[in-house]
Amino acid sequence: MVKQTRLFFLFLFVFSSCEQWVMPQDPGSGALEVFDQLWEDVYARYSFFDHKNLDWEQIREQYRPEVNAEMGQLELYELLADMLFELRDGHVNLSTGFNRSRNWEWYQEFPVNYDENLIEESYLGRDYWISGPLQHQMLDDVLYVNYRSFAQSISESNLQVVVERARRSRGVIIDVRNNGGGNLSNASLLASAFAEEEMVYARQRIKSGPGTGDFGSWEDMKISPREDGTYLGPVVVLTNRRSYSATTFFAQMMKVLPNAITLGDQTGGGGGTPVFGELTNGWTYRFSATQTIDLEERQLEDGVLTDLRVDLSELAASRGEDNLIATAIAVIRSNN
């Protein structure tokens, strides 16, 4: 008995000690180790190095010599934020608790083309309808719908109200200017209300290995008609440079529909779905890990171009008019 028990505990001790072998300790949390963790993960999983012609190894050569063991958290954050800024990608952030790095150049260097006060005063007025996140108002015989964030979910009943009002109009304007994105399923649901048949609107591929060109195969992205009813009359979608991420996808969905056009300025992009990661010092980050192209193989990361390029006129705005909405109304009426 004693012999067997000893053998058993010896056996148990040996295998219990395997934990260190099966699962080595976590990497360290010193400044240099944190820098290397972030740089290596971005190098292994970021999806736009080739498309943006970025040399990530050269960026490492540029930033790594500035890292030292004595540097404080703020200094390290600023260095890492500067390194990530080089990716020129709105889906790249480093979150530290005390600050969140970002690159918003995709809209900051371009005309705003949107005035929320003007919309409220001249178009929505005081009696506009609110159906979940959708704000809508009849502008004579055209339905104007404003959706400010795809992060706010639309319900089927919200959408049904819009579809029924649209059916009593000559056309619909969907204003997604300044809509910075959110959940892609909300974009698909809204677009489904205007689709007559299932259509491929884009193709997406995901990183499948550490090489800058390692991707899975292109997969079709489709929209399908809404089962509870659709509106197939003319639709104009208003976009600007601050229409980003899920809003870029929405613009592309609408662009392929035969009854819809896009108007305004191109979207800001955001065609890569972000993947998340964490550093051993407690900071988290995200960056794009997919690529999406339209039917002409143009990257959605570069934004969706509009069918009609129109900027907001300061003169029109001073008269209380949004000339993008005015143009959209004219387009709809010319289709009837």
Next chain:
Amino acid sequence: MQAYSQSTGSLFLSTGIQDFTGRDQGFSHQKYSGIRSMSTATFQLHKPQKTELFQFDFAYGPLKNRIGNSMNAMTIGFLTYTYYHKNKPEVKSLHWGWSNQNLFNIRSHNGFSNYSLRYDYFSSLGPSVRYIMPLQWKGQHFEWHTLSHLQVVGFQIKSGYIGANPDGYSGENTIMGNFFESMEPFIIGKDWNFGLTSSFYWELPSENKLGLNYRLDISGLQGIQPVASFGNALLLVLKVKLW
């Protein structure tokens, strides 16, 4: 006196806690640890020269890493053991046999908005051994069972480099087509799965048994995003004799 020419069937029901540590490099290079609840149900079919065990495992619980990020991890397993032995009363004995492990792990990261779900599955075969030692103390009957298995060869399916679906999976293919496209071999040396279970039973007057079970599970699946886990569990067991 039991008629050893006949077969007997028993059911083992156990529940307890598992100290679990896992690392999925598709999420992070950091370890996630925590105490999970664990339950198992095992049916044992004892025949004159062969004993088979069919074990269903379930474990679920929250895990945290050292910086406080969390995930929920669930394990569902189906493990069979087959032992070959002589037709004689249960005395102190060592039995050799083989085992088939089917293990599915799914993890949901609570801090990541996209690609927050990852899983792995493998099915494999390998040798197994058990040691049984009946004991008597102050007129009471006790039994110490220890069994272990080491998986050698099989196949595995794991989440992809970024997303939950395995690389090679395509929404356009058939289920079987996707299954074969996503499958990779499980080969000892590259991949690991080892388990050890040691139980101490006290025989009740009803011929059922009450026991305490210690369990060790070690797994490691290599590939483009390696996954590893290590679990120690302590379970309370009730063995019910069915016939």
